[in-house]
Amino acid sequence: MTAWWRTNKLIPILTVVAAILLFWYAMAVVMNSPWQIRLNERAGAEVGFTEFVLQTYDQAKPVLPVPHQILAVIWDATVNTDINSPRSLAYHALVTLSATLWGFAFGTVLGILLAVAIIHNDASDRSLMPWIIASQTVPILAIAPMIVVGLAAFSITGLVPKAIISMYLSFFPVVVGMVKGLRAPDRLELDLMRTYNASAFQVFTKLRWPSAMPFLFASMRVGIAISLIGAVVGELSNAAGGGLGVRLLTGSYNGQTIQIWAALLLAAALAATLVGLVGVVERLVARQMGART
Amino acid sequence: MTRLTGLPRLLLLVVGLAAAIGFVLALGDGMDAAGFLAYFAFTLFSLVRLAHPLTYWLDAALAVFGAASLLLALPVSEFGAPAYFWLALVCTWLTTWLFVEELSAEIRAQRLDARLFGLVIPALFGIVLIFIWEILTRGANVPQVILPPPSAIWEKLVESVPTLWADFQQTFLKAVLAGYVMGCVSGFVVAILVDRSPFLKRGLLPIGNFVSALPIIGIAPIMVMWFGFDWQSKAAVVVAMTFFPMLVNTVAGLGATGHIERDLMHTYAASYWQTLLKLRLPAAAPFIFNALKINSTLALIGAIVAEFFGTPIVGMGFRISTEVGKLAIDLVWAEIAVAAVAGSAFYGLIALIERAVTFWHPSVRGGRA
Numbered sequence: 001m002t003a004w005w006r007t008n009k010l011i012p013i014l015t016v017v018a019a020i021l022l023f024w025y026a027m028a029v030v031m032n033s034p035w036q037i038r039l040n041e042r043a044g045a046e047v048g049f050t051e052f053v054l055q056t057y058d059q060a061k062p063v064l065p066v067p068h069q070i071l072a073v074i075w076d077a078t079v080n081t082d083i084n085s086p087r088s089l090a091y092h093a094l095v096t097l098s099a100t101l102w103g104f105a106f107g108t109v110l111g112i113l114l115a116v117a118i119i120h121n122d123a124s125d126r127s128l129m130p131w132i133i134a135s136q137t138v139p140i141l142a143i144a145p146m147i148v149v150g151l152a153a154f155s156i157t158g159l160v161p162k163a164i165i166s167m168y169l170s171f172f173p174v175v176v177g178m179v180k181g182l183r184a185p186d187r188l189e190l191d192l193m194r195t196y197n198a199s200a201f202q203v204f205t206k207l208r209w210p211s212a213m214p215f216l217f218a219s220m221r222v223g224i225a226i227s228l229i230g231a232v233v234g235e236l237s238n239a240a241g242g243g244l245g246v247r248l249l250t251g252s253y254n255g256q257t258i259q260i261w262a263a264l265l266l267a268a269a270l271a272a273t274l275v276g277l278v279g280v281v282e283r284l285v286a287r288q289m290g291a292r293t
Numbered sequence: 294m295t296r297l298t299g300l301p302r303l304l305l306l307v308v309g310l311a312a313a314i315g316f317v318l319a320l321g322d323g324m325d326a327a328g329f330l331a332y333f334a335f336t337l338f339s340l341v342r343l344a345h346p347l348t349y350w351l352d353a354a355l356a357v358f359g360a361a362s363l364l365l366a367l368p369v370s371e372f373g374a375p376a377y378f379w380l381a382l383v384c385t386w387l388t389t390w391l392f393v394e395e396l397s398a399e400i401r402a403q404r405l406d407a408r409l410f411g412l413v414i415p416a417l418f419g420i421v422l423i424f425i426w427e428i429l430t431r432g433a434n435v436p437q438v439i440l441p442p443p444s445a446i447w448e449k450l451v452e453s454v455p456t457l458w459a460d461f462q463q464t465f466l467k468a469v470l471a472g473y474v475m476g477c478v479s480g481f482v483v484a485i486l487v488d489r490s491p492f493l494k495r496g497l498l499p500i501g502n503f504v505s506a507l508p509i510i511g512i513a514p515i516m517v518m519w520f521g522f523d524w525q526s527k528a529a530v531v532v533a534m535t536f537f538p539m540l541v542n543t544v545a546g547l548g549a550t551g552h553i554e555r556d557l558m559h560t561y562a563a564s565y566w567q568t569l570l571k572l573r574l575p576a577a578a579p580f581i582f583n584a585l586k587i588n589s590t591l592a593l594i595g596a597i598v599a600e601f602f603g604t605p606i607v608g609m610g611f612r613i614s615t616e617v618g619k620l621a622i623d624l625v626w627a628e629i630a631v632a633a634v635a636g637s638a639f640y641g642l643i644a645l646i647e648r649a650v651t652f653w654h655p656s657v658r659g660g661r662a
Binding site: 121125128131183218225228229232248260263264268271 | 398415492510514
C-alpha cells in the first residue's frame with residue numbers, strides 16, 4: 001500500500017512551486033527596498049509596512065520584478081497585441097520556435113548519422129570523435145556574427161543562420177549519447193548475435209539501435225533545449241530579424257528588467273513544452289518496444 | 294601490404310581519376326606546373342597497387358608530396374588558383390583519407406601499436422583540416438575580414454600572447470573554474486539530499502528539468518546588474534548553467550540501479566548509506582560524468598557569453614565582441630583558438646578521470662569511451 005502522496009505528482013510540485021514563489025516575493029521586497037526607500041525619502045512620504053511592500057511590487061524598473069508583474073506584461077504582449085505586430089511576444093516566440101525546430105531536426109539527423117559512421121568505421125571514429133568534442137568547445141556566440149555575416153554575403157539571412165547555430169549546438173549531445181548508446185550492448189549480447197549469424201545490419205537494427213533508444217531520447221531532451229538556446233543566441237547578433245533573443249537584448253540595453261524576465265519566462269515555457277513533447281514521444285516509443293514501466 | 298577492397302579501393306579510383314584530369318590540365322602550363330606534374334604522375338603510378346599490393350606508407354609519402362607542391366605554389370595570382378591546383382588539393386585530401394583507412398585497418402589487425410597511432414590519426418585529421426583551410430583561403434584569395442588563413446591567425450596569436458593570457462586568467466581561471474566547481478558540487482549535493490525524500494524528488498525533478506531547459510544565458514544581463522561587472526557575475530551565470538544538468542543527471546543516475554541489485558543489497562542488510570556508496574553512486578557514475586562533461590563546455594560558453602553584457606576591459610568574451618566590431622577577425626580567431634584549446638583540455642581531463650573511475654562500464658570496457 002503506497003501513500004497517496006507517493007503516487008501523486010501534482011501536490012509535491014505545487015508545494016515546491018509555492019515555496020519558490022514565496023521566496024521570490026520575499027526577495028523582491030528585500031532587493032527592491034533600497035530604491036523604494038530613497039524614492040519615499042525624496043517624496044517625504046511616511047508609509048506603513050503593507051503599503052511599502054506593495055510599492056516594491058509596483059516599480060517600473062525593479063531590481064527583481066515579481067511574477068505577477070511579468071505575467072501581466074506577457075499577457076498584454078500576447079493576447080492584447082496583434083500577432084503580426086513586432087510588439088507581440090507571440091510573434092517573437094514563433095520566430096524563435098521555427099529556427100529552433102529546423103536546427104534541432106537537422107542536428108539530430110546529423111548526430112545520428114555521425115554516430116553510426118563512428119561506430120562502424122574505425123577511421124572515422126579515430127579521426128572524428130576527438131574533433132567533434134573539440135568543435136563544441138568553440139564558443140558559438142563568437143562565431144554567430146561571422147556565420148550571419150558570411151551567409152549574408154550569399155544573401156542568406158533570417159532563419160537559416162540561426163538554424164545552423166542551433167544545429168551546431170544540438171548535434172553534439174546526440175553524437176556523444178548515440179556513440180555511447182550504440183556501444184552499450186556488452187560482449188555477451190554481441191556474441192549472442194554472432195551465434196545467430198546476424199549480419200552487421202541486423203546487429204544494428206535488432207540490438208544496437210534498440211539499446212541506444214534511452215540514450216537517444218536523453219540526448220534529444222538536452223539537444224532541443226540547447227537548440228533553443230542556439231536560436232536565442234543567434235538572434236543576439238541579428239537584431240533586425242526579431243525573436244526572443246532580440247527582446248532580451250533590447251531589454252538589457254534599456255534597463256527594462258520586466259521585459260527581460262518576460263522574454264526569459266516565455267523562452268522557458270517554450271523549452272519546457274518542447275522537452276515535454278520529446279518525453280511524450282519517448283514514452284510512446286518505449287511502450288511500442290514493449291518496455292515494462 | 295594487403296589488397297584494397299571496398300571503401301579504400303573506391304578512394305583510390307577517385308584519386309586516380311582526379312590525378313589523370315589534373316595531369317592533363319597541368320600539361321597546359323608546362324614547366325610552371327612542374328611540381329604538380331610530378332605529383333600527378335607519381336599518384337597515377339601508385340595505381341599499380343590495383344594489380345600488385347604496395348605499402349601504405351606510399352600514401353603518406355604521396356600526401357606529403359602533394360601538400361608540398363600545393364604550398365610551393367602559394368601565393369597564387371590575384372585571379373585565384375588554376376583548376377589543377379584544386380584537383381591536387383582533392384587528391385592530397387583523399388590520399389590522406391586512404392592512408393588513415395589503411396592505418397586503422399592495421400591497428401584493428403594489431404599489426405600497429407594502437408596507443409601511438411590512435412593519437413596519430415586524429416592529429417592527422419586536424420592537420421588536414423587546417424591545411425585545407427590554409428590552401429582554400431590563400432588559393433582562392435578569401436578576404437581577411439571574412440576568413441583569415443590559419444598562418445595569419447597563428448602570427449596574431451604569437452604576437453598578442455600577453456593580451457590573450459590576461460583574458461584567459463580573467464575568464465577561465467576565475468569565472469569558469471569558480472562557477473563550475475560551485476555549480477557541480479551544489480547540484481550533486483542537492484541531488485543526494487533530494488534522493489532521500491520521494492516527496493521532494495517528485496516536486497523538484499520536473500522543476501529541475503524545466504529550469505535546465507531554460508536559455509539560462511538570458512539571465513546574464515540580470516546577473517551583471519546584481520553582481521557587478523567583474524568575474525563574480527560571470528561565475529554566477531556559470532553556477533546557474535551547470536547546477537541543473539548536474540542535479541537532473543545525478544538523480545537519474547541514482548535511479549539507474551535495477552531491482553535485483555537493490556534487493557541484493559537489502560538481503561545483505563545494507564544501510565541506506567552503504568547502498569548509496571557501494572551500489573548506487575558507482576552505478577550513477579556514467580550519468581554524473583556525462584553531466585560533468587556537458588558542464589565543462591557549457592561553463593566556458595556561459596562565461597564568454599555573459600561577458601557580452603558588461604565586463605571590465607579584459608576577458609575572452611569582451612575581446613571577441615569588441616574585436617568583431619573593429620573587424621580584427623584574426624585576433625577573434627586567436628581568442629577562439631585559446632578558448633577551444635582550454636575547453637578541450639578541460640573536457641579531456643574529465644574524460645580521463647571518467648575512464649579511470651568507470652572502468653567497469655561496457656562502453657569503456659569495449660574500447661574507447
